[in-house]
Amino acid sequence: MLRRPPTSIELKLDDISEYEEMKQNKEKQQKSFSPPVWSVAPKTNKEIYARIGYVPPEHVQPHTNLM
Secondary structure, three states: OOOOOOOOOOOOOHHHHHHHHHHHHHHHHHHHOOOOOOOOOOOOHHHHHHHOOOOOOOOOOOOOOOO
């Protein structure tokens, strides 16, 4: 692999002003953005299973002999 000296990047005044303008626009967008308010109520396992289509297996209780 060939080694070469680092490339220099020259910034012009126009580039800096364009960057500052873009930065300000992004900050304005972030301030004006308000996330939607969703109801975040805890869901029961039954509701979750119904939503994803999961049918849990039924548990069979063993018979106990009390003699």
